[in-house]
Every structure is written in structure tokens, then in C-alpha cells.
Amino acid sequence: MRGLIRAGSAVVIVLSSFSAVQAATYYVSPNGDDSKNGGTQATAWKTCHKVNTTNFVPGDSILLERGGEWHERLDASSSGDADHPITYDAYGSGAKPRIWGCDVLENSKFIALGNNNYAYNIADKADSSLQDHVFIPSAWINGILIITVSTNPITDGKVYTACTRGNVIYSAHRNHLVFRNLIVDETAGQISDGAVGGYGIRIEGSTDVVLENCEAYRCGRLHIAAINSTGFVGRHLRAAY
Numbered sequence: 594m595r596g597l598i599r600a601g602s603a604v605v606i607v608l609s610s611f612s613a614v615q616a617a618t619y620y621v622s623p624n625g626d627d628s629k630n631g632g633t634q635a636t637a638w639k640t641c642h643k644v645n646t647t648n649f650v651p652g653d654s655i656l657l658e659r660g661g662e663w664h665e666r667l668d669a670s671s672s673g674d675a676d677h678p679i680t681y682d683a684y685g686s687g688a689k690p691r692i693w694g695c696d697v698l699e700n701s702k703f704i705a706l707g708n709n710n711y712a713y714n715i716a717d718k719a720d721s722s723l724q725d726h727v728f729i730p731s732a733w734i735n736g737i738l739i740i741t742v743s744t745n746p747i748t749d750g751k752v753y754t755a756c757t758r759g760n761v762i763y764s765a766h767r768n769h770l771v772f773r774n775l776i777v778d779e780t781a782g783q784i785s786d787g788a789v790g791g792y793g794i795r796i797e798g799s800t801d802v803v804l805e806n807c808e809a810y811r812c813g814r815l816h817i818a819a820i821n822s823t824g825f826v827g828r829h830l831r832a833a834y
Contacts, residue, residue: 616652616677619644620684623661634684641665641692652677657690657775659683664693667762673769675801681762683774689808694761694780694793695723695754698738703746703753706739711746713738719755720781720791720813726752728811733784756781759791759813764822766798773805782813790814793832796822805829 617632621644625637638644641663644655651674657663673679683690696717704712719738722731730741738755740746746753761777764770772794782791791814796802801824808831809816816832819825 615650616654617650618654618656619647619649620656620658621661622658623663624658641667645670649673649679651679651769654680654682656682656684659685659690659774660687662691662693664696666694666758666760667692667775668765669763669767669770669799670765672767675769678769678771678801678803679767680771680773681775682771689774689776689806691776691778692761693754693778694758694813695756695778698722698746698753698755700746700748700750700753703740705745705747709741709743711740711742713740713753713755715755715757717755717757718781718785719757720759720784721756723754723756723779723811724751726754726779726811731755754779756813757785759786759793760795761792762794762807763792764796764799764802768800768802770799770801771803771805772807773803774807776808776810777812778810780809780812780814792816792818794818796820796825798822800824802826803828808832810834 619631620637622637625639627639627643629636631638645668649671715738719733722740732739759780777793793809793812793816797820799822803826805828
């Protein structure tokens, strides 16, 4: 925003918001490179981790490539201000960016135990497991995931995933944020994140957060939640188990 002050014949331009002048747009793509500057589509970052560990200024936008998928969390690292929120959105064409709370399991690494039970060594606590994105009976015991299925996961060619993280989109007590056109899917429940974990999209301890055209599926606890927050606005949201 600019204001004009006339003094005689002179015109003085006053910049009312220095941070807005400095605002930038950053791009994130599965084909990107975190060592680059993120400032153009050609120099896009690769990971949500890079986004989560970067400080932003009010008015900045972080755009994830449509059609892209990430098996990570997306945490707000900085606050915007009332007139210049920090925006997380999509760019390009195609499906909305999808952020998974699960990890894909390699079929060849399953171990047959008999009686339709199979074991998988996994370091992170896995709250639940899915076969072709449908929940199946499972349990995590001291680093071993046990699933029960009627087909052999080693040879059946199906996709197996284990939910290892929740709070996949998290406002992290930051303020003046916009999350738009993003999808979260297959999140863990309380085993991985403790008694307060397992949400798909978690807006907590924040002021003035807009959540728009976002979707959450197959979440271990709650799909979308606003907790101890003020000025939250949700528009055109979808959630399904």
C-alpha cells in the first residue's frame, strides 16, 4: 500500500508496509531441488521439510505443484500479518497437491508368518495399515508391523501403506495464514503422535487462519480441526473416511 503526501510541488511516496514489499513466491515440486532458491518453477524446492525449516515474511506464498505428492508433514514456520497472510497454495494444472501421512511399504520386504499374517520391519510407529488405500487389520509391536490379509502381499502387486504421521498440515501456533487447494491422506492416530496427535489438518493456537478448498481423507483421529484458535474461516472443505 502506498500513500501520497504533497509538500509544495514535491510528491513524497510513503511505503506503509515494508514487509509486503519484500514478499516473495516460492515453488515446491517433487522434481525440485532443495539446494536451489525456490523462487521460480525452474528452481523449485523438492520437500516440505525445506518449507518447514524456512522463515517467511508476511505476504509470502508457498506453492506446491499440482499432481505432486509428498510423504511428509507441512508445518507453518512463520506468521503473516493481518493484511498480508502467508499463503500455502497450489500451482500448475491437474490434481491438487496431496500430502500423505503414510509411508509406502515394499512388497518384497514382507515376511510370511502363516494364517494370513505377514510381518514388516518398520522403524516408525505405524498406527494402521492399508491395502490399495483401504484399511486392513494391523498392529504395531516393537518395530514390527503385523497385517492380516487374504492375499500374499509379497506377490499380489497391491499397494501397502502404513500410517506413521498425523497433523499432516499444522498451523503450529502461527497466525495470519491461508491454506488453499491441498489434500491430506492416510494419517496416523494417537500411537505415532501421542494423545493429541493424529489429525489430518490441525489448526491450533492460531489467529486468522483461512482453510479453503482443502480435503482430508482416511485420517486416524479427526480429519479437520480448529483448536484454541480465533478468526478461523473454513470454506469448501471435504472430509471422508
